[in-house]
Amino acid sequence: MATLDEIRQDITQLDQELLALLAKRKGLSIEVARAKQANPRPIRDHQREQELLVALIQKGRVLGLDAQYITQIYHTIIEDSVLSQQAYLQSLLNPQQQEPMTSVAYLGPRGSYSSLAARKYLARYKDQVIEVNCQNFREILDVVESGRAAFGVLPIENTSSGSVNEVYDVMQHTSLSIVGELTYPIEHCILTAVPTELNRIKILYAHPQPLVQCSHYLSKLEGVRHEICDSSSSAMMKVKELASPDAAAIGSAAGGELYGLHVLAEQLANQKENYSRFIVVARKPIDVVPQIPAKTTLIMSTSQQPGSLVEALLVLRNHDINMTKLESRPVQGNPWEEMFYLDVSANLQTPEMQAALVELTNITRYIKILGCYPSEDVKPTTVPPVLMGNM
Template identity: 30%
Template structure:
């Protein structure tokens, strides 16, 4: 058996050769990029890469090495593409990003739509972002919000996209993919749920609790202590408060905000009743215009992927390779295509940044149905 130190020397020698050959290969990739720039050709040639991987796999002696060499060269080819994307960016060929930079959103002279009624958390987020004198109106559903800005009835919509306790709001992700509307801002709202009832209501009288499903979930620990209370979901916390006020039935209560109690003449019976004391909801500000503020710091994108091994890894590597910090990733099923998904990714950066342009160029070329959801 060979001495371990001798074997390590052999590995070091082979590794040096691999590094030299890698640098030689990247030098040729640079020349390929220069040719493609000069002749207007796309960086990714999927058919050529698959053919090349098959040929390289056939050069190995067993199935283990075949798989390994194909995985290795997938990464080498990905690195070659990233080099080519960088060179394209340096030449000013950064792809079509039809977003207009603005100094700031005019929050005073605009019309805003939110889902629910006055006193809803979306209403509160609207007032925090656009000011207490915001020209705002409400509609029954989130889809109605998207339709309102699509048609120009409103300039902006305020929509909840995730809660720190209950997670993402799936319907909003689906609507972002469906509509040609874009995120231009966000508002984090601290959520302190209150138990709301008719003035003078005691806990012993309560039989039914109304609220939004997420609010019920965020207060589940408290509600579990009152197992005889029936929980009924409504489309909005403030609508639940309004129902209790209109029914004038002391056996009914709502879970909502203290503001909702004020709007609907109810009393705060207990507060806070959410089990996470740091409970917050992130609302996004959406418009039908492709624009972003000059100091925007986060980019949201969505895309589909070929149903092949490593496709998500290869896409995300564009974010990693350009030294960008990914904040979030979500997936949503594609209707009528079982087990295939839309991916939603947030990462830090501004559309003016060269690293962001380079990452987007790579993802745009390699993903399917790519869309920039916004920079904010």
């Protein structure tokens, strides 16, 4: 029989071969994008993806591999392929984004969820990123508007705690454009600087959002005082500085690792699947390749007459434009007046969207486009149960 070391060497060799194959597959994905550039076609072909998954599940079962295992792996591979193709085509249409180095502003020091999201987003576009730490959302916009950073990353909503209202409020008064989005998994942990027990914790440092998102779990911790911090990374830095068995922070395991913290408890969120959606802003708008699914974000103020909002939304329906988000926020300085934020699944350059904007301009008091950008909501390809049952 092979020794444990020999078995581990074989596993290491297989892992290296897998990495080489994944890199080769990624390269072929870019070749597919080039072919679709020459002969414009949508990035995603759902029928082909479904057929691929069915064939792989059938082949995998012969090899003793579980169907769920295969679908999880290939959902990740397909998502990366789609986003890589989108990034490639977008770089051709927007040559100003092809520079290898850029800068990004986000909330808190490194290790915050915003910093992790910024790194994930820009990794597909840039080789080197200079990070600019900010203390609040207004500062992020100021840094980008002044040219001290090329991009800003801001959280806009969370599946557990809902919209980040402060971001909507500061976006009312910016000249920046939304140029991208991403959804990032939020996996809250209780982190400590020294090994300790959960019942010894007396003070918990956290940003307000994680406190809301983990309220059910935290309600069971008796005698623990909450101390508000301006970011999750600030909370982790404070705990590291104190190095006390009585102090803990809420943050990510990846962020905690940067600060040498220990994970005391995990999976704290009220919802099992906890995600935050981030927007990426820049000084100039971008164009979106027609074959890429696009989103357009706009703000508008309707008249105070009954049914005025319904009338505006009917314009979208009449042009077959799907609205994915509607958020109302008070207009600062104008009591009882509201500004409406809308996300629609449409490319700003399409005739349907242009016609809808003309009509909306005629019936609203104010309208402004905040940005048109690629949608990064890559929904997993489904395999019909009837096909699964026949395998």
